[in-house]
Amino acid sequence: MAKSVLFPLLILLLILRTTYASAPSPGRMGLKMVRRSLSSQSYSELQSFYYSQTLDHFNYRPDSYQTFQQRYFINSQYWGGANTSSPIFAYLGAETDVTLNIPAIGFIDDLAARFKGLLLYMEHRYYGESIPFGSNQNSSTLGYFSSTQALADYAQLIIDVKKNLSAENCPVIAVGGSYGGMLASWFRLKYPHIVIGALASSAPILYFDDITPQDGYYVVVSQVFRNKSESCYSNITQSWSEIDRVAGESNGLATLEKIFTLCNPLNSALELKNILASMYMYSAQYDSPEENYVENVCGAIDGAPEGTDVLGRIAAGLNSSSSSCQSMSVGRSPALQDYVQEQGWSWQKCTEIVMPFGIDNNNTMFWIAPFNLSNYISNCQEAFGVTPRPHWITTEFGGRDIKSVLGNFGSNIIFSNGLRDPYSAGGVVEDISENIVAVNTERGSHCLDLYTPSVNDPDWLVAQRDKETKIIAQWITDYAKPKKN
């Protein structure tokens, strides 16, 4: 995605987000979206389908029996077929239109080619074209929008697809990234009879309740910047109070607009601080061998002419990402579609995905802004008329003492993380057992392993994918052994 599209979008999302959070909101979860056409040659065998999915799996109210059309895609170009019990790679769609992910996550195409696998991409309810009740949403119709319902959707859909293909004996492997990675690991834990294993990339399943320190995300961002350049880190750390100081002067906001070449007037110093924080967080989260965001930003900050003051340097960092002025306007652009998706994710954050992000001490390069649950709750009540259940995820899926709990329970989960990804702070980065393992890279970022492999990939990334492939090969081999019953 061109940077010129990305940054306005980011800023827009940020504005939407600041309604609900006082600390700078962490980078959007999920994979970077790729707006490549699915009609290209490589997707000639990709077929789309719709499944009449049960609206409410867990209740038997008259409404529960309603159905909606859940979209899914199948690519069978690599498949060995049902007769050979060839595997099915089931991609669990997350908080976006699934077609925005399919062209990006080429690693599973490689897996499919390697294991003669079928590729099954399932869209998450309330995203893309899989939206119950269509565009007219209220708190009642949105009420069926939950991760447990989505997991049950996947269970039911996979069973149906296998039946249609007479592929009941084919092993299924769940794959997902970010929120989708959480879903993948939870799916293996809750539905071991449906999937023989799960690849959960960058899944911050421990970023709930007080399992992970609230500033974990920001600490990683800060470390990434500090490791890149001590002076860059130091300038950023100093900049917040400097912005506040200038904003406090007469015409201070106008001064800041000028320094930072913003397209639109600032309403507050916080607005600018959030733009900057967002840029740093995004840079760390999506830094990659192809796109050296952190190096670019720090290069600009450190490379400003000698004598440039802190704000001048920070402005140079911001401008390194875009040649035009820094827009915060909501235009008729690709961002509009994301607005809809972002609403979906905001709903999920306002119901069950309550990840307490906050900064409660000086361990980071950001300003202090502790997580405030009561504000969080009232913002959600105001925005959606819904009250979050902040303890639900740990009640339903656990997370506390995960090494003890899963040490002798469960198997066949790969938690992959890039340790430069700030979400890795809430990820599983140590082996839990012989069969529930962490595959980390020191230099990797958010969901990096899932992206389409390239000849330019560094060795450590190739090695990570190789390790994952070997583990998956073992699952498939174990599955193929003569059955015990």
Add this chain to the structure above:
Amino acid sequence: MAKSVLFPLLILLLILRTTYASAPSPGRMGLKMVRRSLSSQSYSELQSFYYSQTLDHFNYRPDSYQTFQQRYFINSQYWGGANTSSPIFAYLGAETDVTLNIPAIGFIDDLAARFKGLLLYMEHRYYGESIPFGSNQNSSTLGYFSSTQALADYAQLIIDVKKNLSAENCPVIAVGGSYGGMLASWFRLKYPHIVIGALASSAPILYFDDITPQDGYYVVVSQVFRNKSESCYSNITQSWSEIDRVAGESNGLATLEKIFTLCNPLNSALELKNILASMYMYSAQYDSPEENYVENVCGAIDGAPEGTDVLGRIAAGLNSSSSSCQSMSVGRSPALQDYVQEQGWSWQKCTEIVMPFGIDNNNTMFWIAPFNLSNYISNCQEAFGVTPRPHWITTEFGGRDIKSVLGNFGSNIIFSNGLRDPYSAGGVVEDISENIVAVNTERGSHCLDLYTPSVNDPDWLVAQRDKETKIIAQWITDYAKPKKN
């Protein structure tokens, strides 16, 4: 329970049941209820509580946030306390008022005494006093009545109880029998972060879809009778056509009423056949060292004076269970309360607990009456306006290829069964792995291990409980080992 109470009750239940099934409906699930007072000396430390439970855990509709009062009981007389990380035995209430189970299931009192455990008895939603919306039920208010909701209730309630007792570090062990045993095993599988293990007694988790042959239940009943007495079995097998033959004569039903000394007129031969089948099934299911039901029935059948014909012998068998005439009337009796409970269980059978009981061949001593899913569904639609989801349990909880699926997944489940219990046909009666084990007795019946131990218990029953106790001791020891994280 005195037999004079039991049999009319059974017959009543049977009549209610025959609306929904064409094969003779198997014995009621669950433990025999004990109507002993909870105020007796042994329960002096039993305290009752109510928890404001979430009505709908899985959705975020405005209605979902309603609460109901879930009843639970705590007995702390044996407890070592939170400081010593003493265990908590959590009894998962099933399809009845939980106070009817508490006095019966003394095995967990013994476990508590042995391990200094806390006893926690939780009532299942929509039973006893834990009924959302009270007595005015319709298909909307009943709609929140499901096993997944009940499991989430237990998860949330256990977390709350532990918090109130500052017992967060105490290991919890789930215990349940029959449907409650299914819940216990599912609870360990879905909520390993809440319970370290589960004792699932007589849990027919495989009696769904086509995993277990539909006649499995009846085959076991037949084997139990045949093993007791070949002639008894043979008389029973012959009796059905003989009943049909007599019923076909003029005044045939009156003749049958007289032969079987029924209190009330018969409406059909099937009514009588169901009464008899129910007696046989109950006798096998609850046969025990204390109550030799099968021996009594077969003793009467075989012991009738020489020359007694088949129906005369069968009538003697029926009358062995009660000195009065055989009533089918719905009186103002303890049965009334059970009617309410039975309605609850009928609802569950009409939504998700679709166990396909039927007789599709000559492997049993009963008449042929194959399971008919479409009839089942239309009966449910007629009775409750609700449509069963016959594949939901296997979708949500699995069951197929259980040995492969759980062979390298999960741990710490005891499936205990008495092989004379007809429900054992759908139970797990072979070890799945080192840590998911079957503890069977050749001569045991439904949930026998859970009942209060007595000095008169035979060695094999003592040995079964000892084995279970040893396994549970190991779970507690393992839990107490230094934590890995």
